[in-house]
Amino acid sequence: MAVHADSHGHGHVHVHHPAHQHHFETMEQQAEAATLGMWLFLATEVMFFGGLLMAYLLYRVWYPQAWSEGSLELDIMLGGINTVVLIGSSLTMALAVRAAQTGQQRATVVFLILTMVLGLTFLVIKFFEYKHKFELHHVPGPNFQFEGPLAPQVEIFLSLYFALTGLHALHMIIGFGLMSVILWMAAKGRFSPQWYSPIELAGLYWHFVDIVWIFLFPLLYLVDRAHHFA
Amino acid sequence: MITATATESPVNYLNHQSTVASWLLTKDHKRIGLMYMVVVTIAFIIGAFFAAIIRAELATPAGDLVSSDVYNRVFTMHGVAMVFFVLIPAVPAILGNFVLPLMLGAKDVAFPKLNLLSWYVFVLGLLFTLGAMVYGGVDTGWTFYPPYSTDGSNSNVLLAGMGVFITGFSSILTGLNFMVTIHRMRAPGLTWFRLPLFVWAVYSTALIMVLGTPVVAITVAMVAVERAFGLGFFDPRLGGDPVLFQHLFWFYSHPAVYIMILPPMGVISEVIACFSRKNVFGYSFVAFSSLAIAIFGFLVWAHHLFVAGISPYSAMVFSFLTYAVAIPSAVKTFNWTATLYRAAIWWKAPMAWVYGFMGLFLIGGLTGLFTAALGIDIHIHDTYFVVAHFHYIMVGGAIMGYFSGLHYWWPKMTGRMYHDGLAKLSALLVFVGFNMTFFPQFILGYLGMPRRYHEYPPEFQVLNLASTAGATVLGIGYLLPMIYLTYSFFKGPKAGANPWLATGLEWTTQSPPLPHNFIEQPIVTEGAYEYSKREIKVA
DSSP states (O other): OEEEOOGGGGTOOOOOOTTOOTTSSSHHHHHHHHHHHHHHHHHHHHHHHHHHHHHHHHHHHHOHHHHHHHHHTSOHHHHHHHHHHHHHHHHHHHHHHHHHHTTOHHHHHHHHHHHHHHHHHHHHHHHHHHHHHHHTTOSSSTTOOOOSTTHHHHHHHHHHHHHHHHHHHHHHHHHHHHHHHHHHHHHTTOOBTTBOHHHHHHHHHHHHHHHHHHHHIIIIISTTHHHHHO | OOOOOSSOOSOOTTTSOOSHHHHHTOOOHHHHHHHHHHHHHHHHHHHHHHHHHHHHHTTSSSOOSSOHHHHHHHHHHHHHHHIIIIIHHIIIIIIIHHHHHHHHTOSSOSOHHHHHHHHHHHHHHHHHHHHHHHTTOOOSTTTTOTTIIIIIOOSOHHHHHHHHHHHHHHHHHHHHHHHHHHHHOOOTTOOGGGSOHHHHHHHHHHHHHHHHHHHHHHHHHHHHHHHHHOOOSSOGGGTOOHHHHHHHHHHHHHHHHHHHHHHHHHHHHHHHHHHTTSOOTTHHHHHHHHHHHHHHHTTOGGGGGTTTTOOHHHHHHHHHHHHHHHHHHHHHHHHHHHHHTTOOOOOOHHHHHHHHHHHHHHHHHHHHHHHHSHHHHHHHTTBHHHHHHHHIIIIIIIIHHHHHHHHHHHHHHHSBOOOHHHHHHHHHHHHHHHHHHHHHHHHHHHHTOBSSOSOOOGGGHHHHHHHHHHHHHHHHHHHHHHHHHHHHHHHOOBOOSOTTOOOSGGGTSOSSOBTTBOSSOEEEOSOTTOGGGSOOOOO
């Protein structure tokens, strides 16, 4: 089936980059593998959130009135600010990747720090939103309190709110940790126009978490606002 | 043609390092494959132990061996251990890890560190599940149906659920690793249609692992949260929908059946080609049928819900789609048969297991059509007919295929041969014992004996006793390989690089392979099964 030939006999000259792992033939192969792996990982993440969104869809069809009432309990101002904050962080993330690709180390570091600051801002605002819900006893569970006949259904809405935004916040925290490592690598000058896989992949992850929020914000905060502004 | 390694190096992946740390911290896909084999074998013994209790209890009509509560825990732990820790990882994680990079002419999988991490995650998940067993077990059935699992049961649902959740990530990461490996690590000249069919099967499996497993992970997490905090995702008293759980659970767990059966199907293609010394009949059809099974497999889950109160229209659609899965499965079976037709079949042990697979998979597949039929399903739902059907697929199909692959690649993995006669004998014992165990259960189910009960009316005793007797033969059939393979590992005669004179890159390196697989990067110039171009030197 096969004959052996020396791969070095084909004129490939390997310049050994310190990040080159021995089981890859070339740096390009290594970078392509890493990128494909990241995209597949993001596909698993879509399915992971998908289970919760399926539950959201079913109960929204079953309990539209409770969805409307529950949605009005959410703070559209804080949610809106957080949306802007996250979109901003995606911009700074993209600029950080661009800076790394063009070999501007200082700009890479600055944009990464900005991205992390915006990410942290999001989490702090989220913390105050959660805190407020906790004070109102709007956290589902034994201490849940809600006025009105739809309380059990609103509790399901708020369960899904906490599950979805909680899972999203967990991804933000992981992303923050990831960015700390990337920042450290960038500060050490590890990235170059020849090799920037880690920051590019961390960027993909960051944009994904951002996009999840872009879906969550209207699904949770804006479900039935139109009626109430008209 | 094959150019076997001219000079065998005394250094191989097994002996180049020998400390415990060199195993526990290895990034070598071959060592990780063997580490999976150890853990999966332990899980198999645990699962078999619970199976033995089930069969012993059912030997008599009275529930006299264990209480009904203990019996519930026993069959649940049997299911959890066998499904999540044996059937799902057996072929992909053990044989896939070992041979996939070799088949591709690669030095390793794309992400070796992630591969090792997957093993640790797997072991962690197993430890959680073992913890649940030690602290009294779980009694919900392996399917964790709410509201019983979220509210009624007072057993260790949380712990076992966490075990399943964690193990899921091992499966996801392995699938991701294999997909990237197949896309990016193929040797020069190894085009998609020159790939061994095992690789196509593993690729299709990985697709299910990557897209299906996250859904069951989040579903089990929802059950855990609901149970811990009293939320109402699935509890009808709180406004939730238990049928939603069934949809989400089977969205993964039905395709999971194809995670179990597709890789063994890939094994069968390899072994049949090798021992009939022929190209697999209709190579591209067999290759695409793997993908078709993976894709159709995602569209049939609600056939588990025919009696759960879903609408008759969706039931009809799901029934139709379930029949559709039979087409690619039949393509495989017919093409294997066509490959065997007028072949000079070399009668060796891996082939004995293939014959067992084909007979049992055929019965399992055809009885699947019974359960897919809406009217008949109402009669046989939750009876022993269903139990018999899925054991024919999962044990008769998947485990037979695993043993075929194990006997086929054992000389490559260990560099040693085993006793061919004993291997054939154990294949025969498993085949006979299996049929004795599970064929009576088709009849029992048709007669109306429900599953998951620890006692039954006396008129069912003859068939149940036959089943228990068969399970004993089956047990001996599984015990034999553990003995002669262990013996072979230490004392077996040397196998040489290519004892089966097989095509395929894994046979071009020495046995056991070098730590980095190949001396030089292989270059592929022809299809996977060019046996016709080779001298047949079979004895």
